Amino acid sequence: MRLSSISLVLFSSILAAAPADLILSAGRVITMDAQRRIIDNGAVAIAKGRILAVGPRAEIDKHYQAPKRIDRPDAILTPGLINTHTHAPMSLLRGIADDLDLQDWLRKFIFPAEARNVNEEFVRAGTRLAVLEMMLGGTTTYTDMYYFEQAIGDETRKAGMRAVLGQTIIGFPAPDYKTPEDSLAGAEKFIATFKNDPLITPAVAPHAVYTNSTETLKAARALANKHSVPFIIHVSETQQENIDFGMKHDRLTPTMYLESIGALEGRTLFAHMVWARTDDLVVLQRHKVGVSHCPSSNMKLSSGISNVPGMLALNLAVGLGTDGPAGSNNDLDLFEEMDLASKLAKVNTMDPKSMPAKTVFEMATILGAQALGMEKEIGSLEPGKRADLITLSLNSPHAWPAHDPYSMLVFSLKSCDVQDVVIEGKITVENKRPLTLNPVEIRRQAAAIRVKVDVSLK
């Protein structure tokens, strides 16, 4: 014992510390690794965008040195959060239409506002606003489905944010492309632009089964598989969707139909999946389809309550999504979605043990990564993974006293507690200050575009 301790000391004093680009330390590190290790006084060493090592601060400091470090003894350090479903540029439509009947909301407000306003400039400004809000709130990866996805990718990359971006394919004229054929061709160009990008994962995103023909859905699947990118689609968000679809398709559910046409052969993410039958869930299990659970949206739009505990019992990969911030939600805050996901399941099952804090934090991190097919790259703090992580200040009274860390993360801490954000090894937010985006400019642009939205509604 004694000899080996001495030789270890000799060994480490002889060896120079290895170089890293960045070291972060915190009072507590929540790794979300396979053992769900929690390290008090922990640290993470980062180089070339990836995690070199995670461990006790004393060990990391002995073995690594870096030109830049962030030390937060009074903070929790966790993997960055993963938003598995949104429509980022809709941030500019935030608050234009709430508390409305679903059809009025879409047909009198959202669709006209989009038809009159959504162009590349709008999409760029809305993306910058959404990415700023998400980054400041601890999101390091987001998943999008919208129009002009090329511009969204460009703005997201410039901001240093990670994203899975799905170019929308829809069976009626959209702001960017007028036909499904054009949007499929556009999606292929978009994929070519971002293929092998370290931050952007391009995807093909047919809107839904009821807005696309079988032919288009098959073509979208083929395109996704040709380039090994995800296929993302809204499925069974409302009961009406299932009823209407079943009437036209011999009582098939949207899920069974997608399976029957081969659309689940490959990496797939379903958004919402509120009205799922158990046999639908078994289909998802068979094809390893990921699910994005969006509790705020499902509640606010009265869509219904998704059977998430059932999905988790079947080992489905279920992540959390905010959905778009205009009507279906009015912010992009995964701390709110975590809190809601747990509370909604508890009141729905009438079981307070349902969806405990740890499970919900898994959904916001490693399970969300798995839902996107990216669990080898992101979602936990492990050597070799991409360096996406956040620190959360414990400097507010709602964080005192500190008992269970998962309870804190899910039920007490808030997006405004996020102190630092690192994505792909780069600091994008330091001590609550965004480093890659200009809030003053973003706000000015949002205000300018708002006027056009308001006028268009009169």
Place this chain on the structure above:
Amino acid sequence: MRLSSISLVLFSSILAAAPADLILSAGRVITMDAQRRIIDNGAVAIAKGRILAVGPRAEIDKHYQAPKRIDRPDAILTPGLINTHTHAPMSLLRGIADDLDLQDWLRKFIFPAEARNVNEEFVRAGTRLAVLEMMLGGTTTYTDMYYFEQAIGDETRKAGMRAVLGQTIIGFPAPDYKTPEDSLAGAEKFIATFKNDPLITPAVAPHAVYTNSTETLKAARALANKHSVPFIIHVSETQQENIDFGMKHDRLTPTMYLESIGALEGRTLFAHMVWARTDDLVVLQRHKVGVSHCPSSNMKLSSGISNVPGMLALNLAVGLGTDGPAGSNNDLDLFEEMDLASKLAKVNTMDPKSMPAKTVFEMATILGAQALGMEKEIGSLEPGKRADLITLSLNSPHAWPAHDPYSMLVFSLKSCDVQDVVIEGKITVENKRPLTLNPVEIRRQAAAIRVKVDVSLK
């Protein structure tokens, strides 16, 4: 027209501006008065703890001058928020026991932790922590039911916070009094201490129908009426409560039983009221009983979903409550409760028009005041009312762009957007900095007491 304008100008230039103690101005003032006026570039003049005038900033500045002013052109100014139900000192037990079966939660964690830890020192430290959190989050009045209420009143008054404080009456030995008789006598002393206090409204708070005898409930009612103070009680929080009570009391509901023994004759507040029949609600309507709706708690503890839209349809005064911050909720954040109250009702009724943002903001302000029988004193910005108000910074991206103000308040803004807090005309938080409480000291005390809690659970 022209002449009268001129005479108005002459009149105001001749008259010196009237003295005020404090003037606040903001980009937008949400009054919550009878007309629900919203004033762009508005201001509020305050003197001797009360509101002198509310109007356009130009008018207020013409007619009033004050030695202190706070100008927030980039903020919303609203009435302070009202928390109609909590157990403040339980803040020190935050996070010790989550995601548990209800009986395990109470019997293995909360009751033993309270029995071993709750004394006057604990209550004082816990109250300071809770009041700090509530104040920073925009709450200006809170309603409490706990033990050692005298100490809670003392700490609350020292912090400059407004509260309705109910001394608990319970049919088994409690940390402060060992019998209901002793606690009734203690409640009377407590009432005498705080009677006519500008900040503290004392109340009598029998815990529930199932933890008190008929005799005790009648005595509690008599004591409340003798001193014209509120009678506060948990009612029908769980279905089990109704079932068990009905079995013992010839199928009476707790509400009908309370009416039958005369316990609703006077100012009354029911906390929770989750399992209410329509005939129960008619009883509440007849006796003008206020209700505290606690969506976080009802969801987190799997209590059920309260029929709030039904209560509002019967014109009941329904306010919002956080419940205690240990297990039933893990924070004291009315912005979260507003968001939840709307979303929970929408998904429960499957009607997205249910509980619109404006209605929910009424619950957090003027309706909450009415539930407490204090609508003539607080809950809106009107001349003569007590000066309880807050400003909310619009300086975060989740607040951009600014469309409907009620949607913003309920669905987008967060407790950390609260910038200034004024209670009884005194600034208690200025630019997010607490002026009446010492966060460093409060945190140190919370950490010291935490150790005792943890040890007691082993």
